[in-house]
Amino acid sequence: MxxxxxxxxxxxxxxxxxxxxxxxxxxxxxxxxxxxxxxxxxxxxxxxxxxxxxxxxxxxxxxxxxxxxxxxxxxxxxxxxxxxxxxxxxxxxxxxxxxxxxxxxxxxxxxxxxxxxxxxxxxxxxxxxxxxxxxxxxxxxxxxxxxxxxxxxxxxxxxxxxEKVPVQREHAPLAWPTTPYVPVTQPGPVTTGTKKVVILTDADGRTPGLTAMTDRLLTNFSGSAELINLHDVDIRGGCLGCCQCGFDNTCVYNDGYVDFYNNKLVPADIIIMAGSVHDRYLSSAWKRFFDRSFFKGHTPGLKGKQVGFVISGPLHQLPHLKEALLAWADNGGCHARFVTDEVPGAKELDALLDSMAVRLLQAAESGYIPPHTFYAVGGHKIFRDSIYGRMKLAFQADYRYYRAHGMFDFPQADFKTRFQNAFLIPLTRIPGFRKKVFADLKHHMIKPFQPVLKDA
Ligand SMILES: Cc1cc2nc3c(=O)[nH]c(=O)nc-3n(C[C@H](O)[C@H](O)[C@H](O)COP(=O)(O)O)c2cc1C
Missing domain, CATH: 3.40.50.360 (Flavodoxin domain)
Known part of the structure; x- marks a missing residue:
């Protein structure tokens, strides 16, 4: 063969x-x-x-x-x-x-x-x-x-x-939105106040609908809002996987990526990431952007940002892409919103974009970041264990960050729970005690909330 x-x-x-x-x-x-x-x-x-x-x-x-x-x-x-x-x-x-x-x-x-x-x-x-x-x-x-x-x-x-086994196709061909977006209503103004907005796009002239979406968002915001095209940023290549950044977050590339990341993205409160679907993901330019952020290792370099994903193309037929973007935001400690051009008409998209601008700003003003879901709760445990153990040598900058930010939160350090377990578990071997504890488990579970509710 x-x-x-x-x-x-x-x-x-x-x-x-x-x-x-x-x-x-x-x-x-x-x-x-x-x-x-x-x-x-x-x-x-x-x-x-x-x-x-x-x-x-x-x-x-x-x-x-x-x-x-x-x-x-x-x-x-x-x-x-x-x-x-x-x-x-x-x-x-x-x-x-x-x-x-x-x-x-x-x-x-x-x-x-x-x-x-x-x-x-x-x-x-x-x-x-x-x-x-x-x-x-x-x-x-x-x-x-x-x-x-x-x-x-x-x-x-x-x-x-x-044996030439038969194989079934699992993914239906993608059905693309047919008409490129052309706005039909006036954009609703949103004053950014003290908040900084960066709209990052990879538009390359072949995606007029995407450009129309970012143009509308740019006109939505009055105040500090900047449109940056990834193709204009001096990024000379994809991540090489050399992991030399693991020591002190210094990338081997001597191009404009790190400065761009630190000077444009880190100070922003709202980052709008705009791209079109290429095959079954975004473009390789977007992928290169994500890969190169590895100079920050496994730390949340853009923590606390409001992120708006503005996608042209059939995102809703690409659950793995939606999941990857959501999980990227969740793991990075960001709040993600999505708008795509999969809509019946331009009027709906006008309204969705206007509303995204307003809602991103409201969330930025209140400082709202949603609680982590499984994506980040699970992700944290994978990284925590690896950086504490087998990856510590290569990723010493991560180790320092995790230690400084209390991210080595192993259950072994939870002394109160350990003490309770050490004391109470042997007692559950006594049938009468066990019966009482388990019969009343529902009440034990809600008891700790009572003082919080009383004082609320
Ligand atoms: C930029 C970069 C991103 C990575 N992203 C992931 C990831 O998302 N999930 C994961 O489990 N490992 C990730 N890794 C770890 C690599 O997948 C892993 O080290 C792999 O075994 C390297 O294989 P290679 O030596 O064949 O390139 C990443 C590594 C690098 C350098």
Whole structure:
């Protein structure tokens, strides 16, 4: 069998993910493997027609394409995203059509599900026969149990290809909003007062509807409101995954990204992020923006912001994208609102945009940030444990931040609860005591609230 590996690590061969591929190669030597470093080589692939043709030639000859990538911010890295964009922009879907596909990722399991949902949908759009994914923790290969599991996945996947199993498409083709937005009513004025608004867009001249939406928002706000196009910011490349920033938050790039982040975004109270759907996510320019914010490690660099996502395109058919954006905001300690152009008419969109401007400002004035949901509660525990433990050496800046901000909130430090447990749990071995405690559990649960309600 001819297996083509699409390597999605910006690190090329020196990649954790590629160690997993190397393991499979050793365990199943009867197959032929070819690895294409499409993320690492993205510039060449984009600019050199011969390199592009070679890649398509390899894909055409594959019996199985393995999408092998590290997780980057709820998805794949911006370079891999760009490769996927090129496939659609250059109408090269036929090179993939009808071929079996599987996906392999390495990560610390923070939003691996959104990344795999994305790749699955891309495979469906390319007409590939998607067989499933394997989401490995970075260090799984060091465990015998996990190595066995991984071999089982590979073996079952190879068998499925050899037996030519039928595969069902799961993601319906996207239906796009048909008419580009042209406002029909006067924008309602919103005075920003002391609040600063930044509208960040990746409009590239091909999305008039998106430009109309950001233009309207800009006219909505009177006061400190600035429109910035990501294409005008000096960002010279995607995150390289080198993690050198982990020591003291200094990025190896010497371009304008960090200054832009610190001088434009950090002082803002409201950030409106405007973009159009490209394949099944936003553009790779937006992805690059998110990836490069990794110089802040796993700390909430934009904490406390009101964030308005203004999206042109079928966001409501892309649950993984909505989830990724919501989870990004939640983990960052921000409050997110959404408006898309999936509306029956321009009048509705006028009203939605006007209302977004008002509601973002009201929330900024009151300082409202919603309580965390599972996205951030779970995310915090993953990061807390990793930064305290196996990632501490590489992410020393994170460690200092987490310690200074009381984020190492392990239950072991909750001495009151530990004392209560140590005292009361042995007592529950006494049948009479146990009966009384459990019969009255409902009341025990609400008792702590009584003084709060009394004083409210
Ligand atoms: C910019 C950046 C973003 C990342 N985002 C995530 C993430 O969202 N979820 C996760 O679990 N791991 C994330 N990681 C960790 C990588 O997925 C993990 O280290 C991976 O094993 C690296 O694989 P590679 O060496 O093949 O590039 C991120 C790492 C970097 C550098």
């Amino acid at each position: 001819n297996i083509v590996v699409l390597n999605g690590s910006p690190k090329g061969d020196i990649s954790v993910t590629m160690q997993y591929v190397a393991y499979i190669r050793k365990k199943f030597p009867e197959h032929h493997y070819e690895t294409l470093n499409v993320a690492h080589e993205i510039r060449k692939i984009e600019n050199d027609p011969a390199a592009w043709d070679n890649i398509l030639g390899s894909i055409r000859s594959a019996d199985l394409v393995l999408w092998a990538f590290p997780l980057y911010y709820f998805l794949v890295c911006s370079q891999y995203k760009r490769f996927i964009e090129l496939v659609f922009e250059r109408k090269a879907e036929d090179a993939f059509n009808g071929t079996y596909a599987a996906a392999l990722s390495t990560s610390i399991h923070f939003f691996d599900q959104t990344a795999h949902a994305y790749i699955h949908a891309i495979c469906d759009d390319l007409g590939m026969k998607y067989l499933g994914f394997y989401s490995a923790d970075m260090q799984d290969l060091l465990s015998e149990v996990e190595r066995k599991r991984f071999e089982q996945f590979a073996s079952l996947t190879f068998t499925a290809v050899q």
